[in-house]
Amino acid sequence: MTHPAVPTAATARRRVPARQGSLREHNLALVLRHVLDAAGATAPGAETPPSRADVATATGLTRGAVSALVDLLIGARLVDELPPVVTARAGRPAVPLVPARGTVVGLGAEVNVDYIGVRALDLAGQVLAHRETAGDYRHSDPAAVLALLAGLVGQVRADLPASARVAGMCLALPGLVDRVTGPLRLAPNLGWRDVDVVALLTAHPEVDGLPVRLANEANLAARAEARAGAAGQSFLYVSGEVGIGAAVVLDGEVFAGRHGWSGELGHTVVDQQGPRCTCGARGCLEQYAGKDALLRAAGRDVEEPVEALLAAVAAGDERAARALRSAGEALGVALANFVNLVDVETVVLGGIYAPLAPWLTDAVTAQLRSRVLASAWAQARVGVAAGGPHAAMTGAAVVVLRAVADDPAAWLGAPAGA
Numbered sequence: 135m136t137h138p139a140v141p142t143a144a145t146a147r148r149r150v151p152a153r154q155g156s157l158r159e160h161n162l163a164l165v166l167r168h169v170l171d172a173a174g175a176t177a178p179g180a181e182t183p184p185s186r187a188d189v190a191t192a193t194g195l196t197r198g199a200v201s202a203l204v205d206l207l208i209g210a211r212l213v214d215e216l217p218p219v220v221t222a223r224a225g226r227p228a229v230p231l232v233p234a235r236g237t238v239v240g241l242g243a244e245v246n247v248d249y250i251g252v253r254a255l256d257l258a259g260q261v262l263a264h265r266e267t268a269g270d271y272r273h274s275d276p277a278a279v280l281a282l283l284a285g286l287v288g289q290v291r292a293d294l295p296a297s298a299r300v301a302g303m304c305l306a307l308p309g310l311v312d313r314v315t316g317p318l319r320l321a322p323n324l325g326w327r328d329v330d331v332v333a334l335l336t337a338h339p340e341v342d343g344l345p346v347r348l349a350n351e352a353n354l355a356a357r358a359e360a361r362a363g364a365a366g367q368s369f370l371y372v373s374g375e376v377g378i379g380a381a382v383v384l385d386g387e388v389f390a391g392r393h394g395w396s397g398e399l400g401h402t403v404v405d406q407q408g409p410r411c412t413c414g415a416r417g418c419l420e421q422y423a424g425k426d427a428l429l430r431a432a433g434r435d436v437e438e439p440v441e442a443l444l445a446a447v448a449a450g451d452e453r454a455a456r457a458l459r460s461a462g463e464a465l466g467v468a469l470a471n472f473v474n475l476v477d478v479e480t481v482v483l484g485g486i487y488a489p490l491a492p493w494l495t496d497a498v499t500a501q502l503r504s505r506v507l508a509s510a511w512a513q514a515r516v517g518v519a520a521g522g523p524h525a526a527m528t529g530a531a532v533v534v535l536r537a538v539a540d541d542p543a544a545w546l547g548a549p550a551g552a
């Protein structure tokens with residue numbers, strides 16, 4: 135086994151040097167993380183928000199230490215108190231602690247082949263603002279598209295309440311990203327190669343001064359899915375768009391691979407004699423089950439939204455139904471290859487595959503059943519994404535907010551306003 139001379143995305147995460155931070159900063163992050171995680175469990179019947187005493191029990195810190203740290207977090211407007219709740223236990227009523235709303239904000243942005251967009255999420259997970267523009271960005275000029283995106287960033291920032299402070303921005307891209315600062319290596323459907331996206335974006339006044347990081351769109355959407363919690367701990371997230379990205383989630387963490395390039399499901403081979411792909415190879419899955427391929431097979435214009443295909447198939451359009459069946463089969467073949475390699479419990483259909491799932495699931499399931507060696511004992515479940523539309527933008531904003539949660543001390547005494 136060789137050792138890389140240059141830190142990669144994966145090794146950089148493992149080799150974070152110990153900061154010269156104090157114990158207090160560490161404990162501040164510990165307490166904030168507990169309040170945020172408890173709020174993340176929003177399923178019906180989930181526990182009520184923790185009190186100071188609950189945080190002390192969970193973290194092993196003393197009640198007095200927790201109280202002092204919580205006061206700092208409230209002062210920094212990272213945590214809020216709810217009205218006291220009388221519990222069955224004796225003593226004073228408990229004061230539930232929740233993430234502050236409308237204060238610290240992460241911007242999640244996305245450039246994809248047929249839309250660009252930006253959304254702002256606060257620590258409580260509320261979407262405070264969202265802007266998107268449909269367009270055709272195939273073989274586009276990066277500088278022109280990123281100028282449009284910067285315009286959307288400006289609009290979203292203008293839509294935020296005066297109380298909001300923007301912590302940074304993360305941009306989801308449909309291609310190979312190996313470092314948070316770029317460059318983007320390759321996005322075949324955009325026609326972008328070795329583009330310094332951060333430099334182009336921060337040249338605009340709407341973005342200037344904001345920390346900007348990059349990531350693969352499927353990896354980010356998978357984070358939103360993991361946060362939604364419906365798919366279990368080990369799953370393959372499939373992001374169907376014009377291209378088909380995927381992200382492997384193992385034990386709750388995205389497995390990005392040696393360079394961060396795992397999950398290029400769209401370029402796995404369905405038929406080596408098949409049509410030429412945007413990547414240059416033949417017979418990639420994308421040419422059978424990507425959005426353009428699907429719409430073409432259904433006899434529709436590639437610029438139509440997926441809703442048009444849904445309406446056609448619901449109205450009994452046989453050609454549309456056939457296109458969906460054969461796309462589902464091709465997707466199922468590729469997924470069976472994957473599940474034979476990696477033992478996951480669920481395959482999650484995201485992106486355009488979420489609304490199309492009723493017409494894809496049977497074909498995908500049939501392929502998994504007939505091709506996965508272990509299927510007689512444990513059949514991988516085919517699920518539908520629960521992260522909501524534009525999950526990559528949500529996941530991107532979550533990445534920014536996670537950085538805030540890891541270092542709340544930086545927000546003590548920060549001035550209000552974006």
Ligand SMILES: [Zn+2]
Nearest residue numbers: 401411413418
């Ligand atoms: Zn390809």
